[in-house]
Amino acid sequence: MRKLFGTDGIRGMANVAPMTSEMAVRLGRAAAYLFKKRKNKKGHHRIVIGKDTRLSGYMFEGALTSGICSMGVDVLLVGPMPTPAIAFLTRSFRADAGVVISASHNLFEDNGIKFFSENGFKLPDEYEKEIEDIIFSGEIDNLRPTGNSLGKAFRIDDADGRYIEFAKNTIPKGIDFEGIKTAIDCANGAAYKITPTVLLELGAHIITIGDKPDGVNINLECGSLHPEKVQKVVMESGADIGIAHDGDADRVILVDERGGIVDGDKVMAMCALEMKRAGRLCQDTLVTTVMSNIGLEIAMKEAGISVVRTPVGDRYVLEEMVRSHCNFGGEQSGHILFLDYNTTGDGLITVLQVLTLMKKTGMPLSQLASCMKTFPQRLVNIKVRERKPLDSIPQIRQVIQEAEKGLDGKGRIVIRYSGTEPLLRIMVEGDQEEKINTIVDNISDAVHKFLGVK
8 A cells, every 4th residue: 555655656634744845855865875876876966946926845855955955965956847848857957857847737735745756657657656664764864964965955056947948849840830829828827937938939828827936826727627718818808719728737738719618639530630631640549547548539530540558647648548559549538648748747838839730731720629529528626535445335336337337338427536636536428418417417416425524
């Protein structure tokens, strides 16, 4: 059983265990020891630390820096920066590892810590387990370099410029976005400067909201979980596209010129079709999760593209992509992985690829997104008091079995616990909206009764 790490690093309420400054110091020490040992080299070892705009980021940045430097490893501080930028900068600086201080789409009270390896990929399970073992075994408690063996911390002033140029270089030379009006919601998060700057430099007309972080307004009724904000801006301004990041900008939800939501499934559909047409889709395969709409699978099959599904979580998508030598995949929630460009989900690169497609084809986003038909799907989240196996609760198991019979093979039910929050997620998909609503309500009632927070 894991003691600290979940599906996306460590996450929780800031200043409450395990997300405390004391634990951050221990994490820094353990991670520095592990990466120094695994990358045995002469000279200084270095770890990059970036964060989003949460108030508690200052506390964790200082604590992690202290722990890492105490083990004789240098720290490169890049400040507020999107998660995918840290993956890139870790590679660019030839660092031993990268650290992101962020709780992604959660509100400011929460925070999280996740690590990237030297090649910019999220840490595999065995690395995370080893960090936990180092912390709780106490094996490095007495390992304390002194004198000039201690690490130093450096603030990197041009980190944002490096990532901006990297992102711009992912689109073909000669492409610009003159004549495209973009509405951008930065979620008061890590991309509040970078995405507007990139699009402005590439010639787009920009209208920006959610770009005034104050430490407590990250994701607050804005960003990818509240696309209605940017929808309103699109409709009022006549924008060609709406862009809604989450707090750490590793994902994006789009809005077309008519105000329609373009989620990760539709983005994957249009981009996979273009990549196959251009001969750039490795294995002619798209990797996605069990949550993606069946309409995506149907559209891909008609185009001769295979779809491989994984458990929920962009790390599982990535693991499958690497295992099967695929270069494109993602999640319905807007984590899109273009492995030809970056090693993790990247909201900005996703935006640039979609805008390039709009520019090259001359098609509006609504027309590009019509390449797949979305089947009725409903997702609800229920707060639970414990993560008890559903098969161990006969009443819930019976409701689910009856629901599966009712679908008669013309739909799917996916029920799972969140890896980062005390939530049970219920997704039902089928050919009749009334039927799936009834099924969701029945399962939800049973879960509320036997597992819900009282």
